[in-house]
Amino acid sequence: MKTSRYEEAGVNIDKANALVEAIKPIVTSTYKRGVLTEIGxxxxxxxLDTDQYKxxxxxxxxxxxxxKIKIAIMANRHDTIGIDLVAMCVNDIVVCGATPLFFLDYFSTGVLENDVAQAVISGIANGCxxxxxxxxxxxxxxxxxxxRAGEYDLAGFTVGVVExxxxxxxxxxxxGNVLIGIASSGIHSNGYSLVRKIFFEELGLGVADEIPGLDGVTVAEELLRPTKIYVPIVLHLLKASAPIKGIVHITGGGFFDNIPxxxxxxxxxxxxxxxxPIPPIFEFLQEKGSISEEEMFRTFNCGIGMILIVPEQDAKDVLFQIQAMDEDAFPIGYIDPRRDDEPQVVLEDI
Amino acid sequence: MKTSRYEEAGVNIDKANALVEAIKPIVTSTYKRGVLTEIGxxxxxxxLDTDQYKxxxxxxxxxxxxxKIKIAIMANRHDTIGIDLVAMCVNDIVVCGATPLFFLDYFSTGVLENDVAQAVISGIANGCxxxxxxxxxxxxxxxxxxxRAGEYDLAGFTVGVVExxxxxxxxxxxxGNVLIGIASSGIHSNGYSLVRKIFFEELGLGVADEIPGLDGVTVAEELLRPTKIYVPIVLHLLKASAPIKGIVHITGGGFFDNIPxxxxxxxxxxxxxxxxPIPPIFEFLQEKGSISEEEMFRTFNCGIGMILIVPEQDAKDVLFQIQAMDEDAFPIGYIDPRRDDEPQVVLEDI
Structure with missing residues (x-):
């Protein structure tokens, strides 16, 4: 068959159509009640189930x-970055009590490689x-x-619903309210430009190298740990009528920008x-990168990916419920009165 | 103030926060009934107004x-590409009769330039x-x-609602149904890799050059014409109970991939x-690019950005209603019976 002029210009519609066919079963495996159409x-x-909501x-x-996408590309491992994408979006909507309904992704690349795209979308489906x-x-x-060749970017969009x-x-x-911190799974998906600078430029490590002092964990393993999805924990607590007054996703900007x-x-x-416990990866970053404590807490989650704010008398019970789900959670602080000239977030030594 | 390590790594949170402040009035100017939060x-x-929907x-x-984003970057004109972004999304949802409710954008760049970002977001707000x-x-x-420095990508996301x-x-x-074509505003936002190859590689034109034979129109003017947003036309017709059986957005894949x-x-x-009338830009592309007619209709909108399919007896009235809105529309074809071995879209000479 004659090559089309559009193909000569670097765009292959047939390959894109083949991808759509290949991902169909992956995508449909995420379907649930409410979905009305097939892909295409x-x-x-x-x-929307209007009976459930007034x-x-x-x-x-x-x-x-x-x-973080650069790490996936460097390590040529594309099957978990989609989990990060979903996590970053759904963790942002569950904090107001919303149940995620659906997700859409935007995947853009220089030259479409169907195996890479398929791995990425499998990760997205996993996260969904x-x-x-x-x-x-x-x-x-x-x-x-x-x-550039072999590179791509990802954007995700999610919609949820709340009464x-x-x-x-x-x-x-x-x-007097108590801050309950739920453990993160690692660096999640923020601060990676700094992480990359420290690991690759300053320390000269490669993705396959073991991280010194981290028990044989490689750079790729640690830096590609998928972002934790907190939706099941939060929705379980809300269903059990836990008296949660506020929820904070520790995303870009860390503790200092998100709690306010x-x-x-x-x-x-x-x-x-x-x-x-501050996970070793954060101590490693702080030490090797000569990062101030203030900047650590403004850039990274430092081991806490989500914070629930609850009345003091309910804190123990909420902690117990979270731990019963086999999740690590800790009472990490409290709410104090604030004067106008004071900061909204304060670090305190114990 | 001491430069932060994150800033040294190329990420400037303060600049991003300044951008958020700068775009606030632009963004809030799009708000309508239903919006519950300010940005941030x-x-x-x-x-959702549940009284309106069963x-x-x-x-x-x-x-x-x-x-098309590359053209905006080459021409250093960023205030209309956001209209394209909104158009590409909302034209995809209005075809099933949905009223757009809200929009979100993803803007990613190598180095944040607040004036560029602000222009882009102004265009998005305009489109919204x-x-x-x-x-x-x-x-x-x-x-x-x-x-790369000075480059960026955009993704858009919209949600609408329909009974x-x-x-x-x-x-x-x-x-027997009739195809009513509504005029496009130009190339819209598809086929630009081929367009760029023809204009810049093969013809050696620059963005400021006039296009030969196009009455003094420059390359940047023609190639940056914002994609038409068909939402007001379609919703107006539906409100007037126009008997529309099907609507096709002529997007990537042209007539051949979208009508089916x-x-x-x-x-x-x-x-x-x-x-x-085929607009001169498409004749120019076909001739200078030696593109077959088949490929023209598979890649470009060729002057028709949206097609409404209506019963024959209603076609005149629908045409009249569209023209009454000062829009160009034409009866461009009809629906015929199809055998399994026939294609779904056929071009016919008159």
Whole structure:
């Protein structure tokens, strides 16, 4: 068959169509009640169950995985970066109490490699299953001239729903409330430009090298650990009517930028260092990268990926419920009154 | 102030925060009833008006603008590419009859330039206003090492709603129905890798050059014409109870790949060439690029950006209604019976 002019320009529609066929079973494996269409139409359709909601509020978020994607490319391991993509989005919507409904992905690359794309989308489907949302759409863009050979970028979008009266917005946070930190699975997906600078430029390590002092864990293993998806934990607690006043996703900006997003102006969060174990990777980064403590907590999750704020008298019970799900959680601080000239987040030594 | 280690690694959180402040008034100008939050939380919230819908179906789409983005970068003109981004998404959801509710954008770049980002987001807000949807979220990612200096990529995501019984899915398309084509505003946002190859590699033109034979129009002007947003036209017709059986967005894959998406297997679409004026840019591309007619209709919109399929007896009235909105529309073909061995889209000379 004659090569088309569009193909000569670097875009192969047939290959893209073959990809759509190949990922169909992966994508449909995420479907759940509400999904109305198969992949391939102009859009994804999802029927909202209006019996369940008196005043349904749609909650949506978009995110990428930052330059963690460069690690996946360097290590040529593409099957988990999709989990990160889903995690970054769904963790942003579950903090207001929303149940994720569906997800869409945007995958753009210089030259479409179907095996890479398929691995990425398998990871996305895996993440969607963990979060209980359906992958109902996506765009695969072949953009010769924008991305270098072998490189790609990812964006994710999710929509969830919450009953209006049950939105968790932090407005009920009060003095004396306790901060419960739920463990992270590693660096998650923030701060990777700094991580890469330290590992590759300054320490001269390669992705296959073991990280000194980390028990034989390789750079690729540690840096590609998928971001934890907190949706099942949070929704389980909410279903059990846990009295959660606020939830914080420790995403870009760490403790200092994220906790204030939901904190009333009259409150400050006192985070007590030493109340949870800092995973070795963060100590390694701080030491080798000569990063100040302040910057560590402004850039990384430092071992805590999500914080629940609960009344003091309920803290033990919530901790117990989380631990009963085999998850690590710790009382990491408390809410104090705040004057206008004080910061909203304070680190305290114990 | 001491430069942070994260900043040394190429990521500037303060600059990103300054951008968020700068775009706030632009973003909030798109707000409408239903929007519950200001920008800055973990997510965007939108209250669904359940009184208006018995069985609300959420319709969502994600898309990018392909390498049209390279033209914006080459021409250093960033204020309209956001219109394209919105158009590509909302045109995909309005085809099933959905009213767009909200939009989110993902903007990733090598080094954040706030004036560029602000221009891009102004374009997105402009597009959102045209489509009647609120810009309720977005992500700006600074990814040194993935994008070249001065380059960026965009992904968009929209959610709309349609009453389940009113979904337009093409299943009621019947033999004898008429194809009404609504004019495009230009190349829209597909086929740009080929367009760039022809203009820049083969013809050696620059973005500031006039296109030979196109009345003094420059390359940048023609190639950056914003994609038409068909939402107001389609929603106006649906509100007036126009009996529309199917709607096709002529997006990537042109006539040949898009019309079949909604066509029953027993039908074929006969597109009658010469029933509408092919804009000069497409004739220029076909001639200078030595592109076959088949490939033109598989890659470009060739002057028709959206097709409505209506019963023959209603065609005149629908045409009249569209023209009354000062839009160009033409009866460009009809639906014929199809045998299993026949193609779904046929070009016919008049």
């Amino acid at each position: 139409g102009f859009s994804g359709l999802f029927a 005043e349904p509020v749609l909650v949506s978020s978009t995110d990428g995985v930052g330059t 299953k963990q979060a209980g949302c359906a992958l109902i759409g996506g765009e695969t863009a072949e953009m010769p001239g924008l991305y 209006r009266s049950k939105i968790i917005d932090g407005s009920e946070i009060g003095v 997003r939901i904190l009333p102006a009259s409150c400050k969060a006192v985070v007590r260092k030493g109340t949870w | 939380g973990f997510s965007g919230l939108f209250a 069985e609300p179906v959420l319709v969502s789409s994600t898309d990018g603008v392909g390498t 206003k045209q489509a009647g949807c609120a810009l309720i979220g977005g992500e700006t990612a600074e990814m040194p090492g993935l994008y 389940r019984s009113k979904i337009i899915d093409g299943s009621e398309i019947g033999v 998406r909604i066509l029953p297997a027993s039908c074929k679409a006969v597109v009658r060439k010469g029933t509408w």
